[in-house]
Amino acid sequence: MIQVTVLAISDLTIQHRKTMIVQNIEMSVDEGDWFALVGESGSGKSVTAAAIGGLLPRELKAASGSILLDGKNLVNLKERELRKYRGTVISYIFQDYQGAFTPFMKIGAQLDEMLRTHTNHSKKERKERALHSLKLVELPEERVYNSYSFQLSGGQLQRAAIAMAMILEPKLLIADEPTTALDSMTAANILQLMADLKEKAGCAVFFITHDLRHVRKYANKVAIMRNGVIVESGMKSNVFHQPKHEYTKALFEAIPSLRKTSARLSSHL
Amino acid sequence: MIHRSRARIAVIVTLAILAFILILAPYIAPFDPTQVKMEERLKPISMEHLLGTDHLGRDVFSRILTGAQTTVGASFLILFISLLVGVPFGLLSGYLGGKIDRIFMRIVDAFMTFPDYIVAIILSGFLGPGMFNLVLAIVMVKWVGYARLARSVVLTEKQKDYISMAKINGMSSLNILRRHMIPHVTGNVMVLATLDIGKIILMIASLSYIGLGAQPPAPEWGAMLNEAKGFFYNAPQLMLIPGLSIMMVVLIFNLLGDYLRDHFDVKNQKG
Amino acid sequence: MRVVGQEILTVKNLSKEYVCGHKAVDQVSLTVNKGECLGIVGESGSGKSTLARCLLALEKIDEGEILLKEKSLYNANKKSLHPVRSEIQAVFQNPSASLNPKLKIIDSLMEPLDFQRKIQPSFLMDIRNQRTKMAERLFEMVGLPSKYLSYYPHELSGGQKQRVIIARAISIEPALIILDEPTASLDVSIQAKILNLLKDLQEDLGISYLFISHDLAAVNFMSQRIIVMKQGQIVDQCSKHDLFSDRRHPYTKDLLHVFEA
Known part of the structure; x- marks a missing residue:
């Protein structure tokens, strides 16, 4: 099987006035990858995640480098053109799942609006597709379709947010700390769900986290970032079993482990 | 930050001049502001009468100076009493919560239902014309705003963990209010107060204009406007001068309010 | 046991x-x-x-x-x-909410000792009644430099703030x-x-x-x-x-x- 590169970032530098926020980073994500940053x-x-979808705040600028999505450079693309990509080719889920939906509209209506903007489906088709997407994330579809966001629990909302992100079958799902605000059990379920959906839809996942534990199970590629620089990257098995950079090693050692109980945690960072 | 510090100096200097005028008005005033001289009536601006004379031959400059004492002085008095009543009321209501707070909110709602001016006019009409009654009427309108502000600040801060910590540390409610709540309330209240003083000045002037405040012959800017309106075509300066005075003082206090808003934000002090 | x-x-x-x-x-x-x-x-x-x-x-x-x-x-x-x-003392999840943003660090830190004067923790016995010295000793115990005592909370990182809160929690030797x-x-x-x-x-x-x-x-x-x-x-x-x-x-x-x- 030929690996199709979905996202290739090369030599990307992002600046805030004269301060470098991100410096000369390189990464490439293939179809079917679960890439963990x-x-x-x-x-x-x-910031890197935001740059991909052109979501950088005004004062941040990509100073050099390219972000190739499906072969097309997104850096310096006009807002109107970028909008065509968001939702259809790239989609996002965030830590703040409450912010994913407006509290004034039912979940179903918001999914419908998304479909209306990007497709030519009839009203009936749109509803079917929305219900189907909710079913895919293992939610009681009819009930959630007719619910407002505040009527759902945190885990349910994040599921609905994933449904919304996946509804147009994007090639790349960018997940910015999607489980940080959730309980560990709920988080584990959400991760499992994302992994299943990735297999079904054949998309790639760009997963951002501060916790290496969330990477262990599903990622196949890992990049470790510190102060705007990628200090180490590669296949997960390599990075996890033979970390080369001191910082990577320190990150691993700082995490309390269930089996190995030591008197103190390592804190060489 | 040159721009900022210049603005600050400008604000301080104008305030100093204003304070100077307010306190020394009776001594600076070249004439008795109430002395009628019919032969000198409606004189234009001259070296003798710096701002001319009015329809009764009274020196406008002297009347503006002493009028400042009435208008601005009364505004400060109103503000002071409103703070004295409103802030403690809001603090306690917000902090204690429960039944006290519910009753308080009903009172506040009742006041907020009607526009300030309407309530003030009705109250001072009810109490009868006169400066004292005007002050009383405006205080009754204004204290509500401060109570509400203090209450809302307390309600936000009360939720935060440092208040729980203070309770765990055995601090009494009074101490918590004094140490943790008042610093938060002060900044907000000061900003509102300086922005409000302009409105209070306008309110005094307008109520005096319709005859509810200062009674003739006492000089007061709003009352002066009222007296001068009959002579607008012959002596427009009689209306322009008190009008401009009101405008400038209101402007100064609004600028001061902006400045204080930046100042009371701890985050702007350093860094 | x-x-x-x-x-x-x-x-x-x-x-x-x-x-x-x-x-x-x-x-x-x-x-x-x-x-x-x-x-x-x-x-x-x-x-x-x-x-x-x-x-x-x-x-x-x-x-x-x-x-x-x-x-x-x-x-x-x-x-x-x-x-x-x-x-009894407590340390909560959000260090920013546990410090009054309007107070200098030293005032937040010393709150328990300022308001419960009868308490004399063993590790502060030799310097009791010397407020700054006690604050410096507490900071030393949690590994913070004493210059932070005169800072405001927003000038500290989350980890530093949490250290301040821990210092405050131990200050009365609960x-x-x-x-x-x-x-x-x-x-x-x-x-x-x-x-x-x-x-x-x-x-x-x-x-x-x-x-x-x-x-x-x-x-x-x-x-x-x-x-x-x-x-x-x-x-x-x-x-x-x-x-x-x-x-x-x-x-x-x-x-x-x-x-x-």
């Missing part, structure tokens, strides 16, 4:  | 109901012994934070009894609550500190440092901890005994060594599964 706060991981 | 008089905190059949009749805490009993760390694991809605607030006398309880050093917390009126207050998700809002590397610091302080000062978290691995690292809570009830409790035993409650096994994945 790991970093602590201030590492530039979320 | 259990010697009477060693029990710092005893909770008997504690229940707390919310207005809607839903029980946030349902018949919870537990004890914390001197110098020990008891861990409580639970997801959100398990009632673990409500339990913490009840133990801190921030919420009224509906049923049951809380004994702190054999003194009851709840037939206590306000005055008799005062000596109890000197025995018998018990309730740690409610103390590292949940911090980066992984900072989490490790804070957990290490808490362990160091516990060993040096002999303070008991009640460590509440949804992170089973962190609870396991910190505690000798672990309680698992679900929907207001204790579903399982065991010593750290029995965590992987077959006798564990299915819910505990689920949790273990998540953290071992």
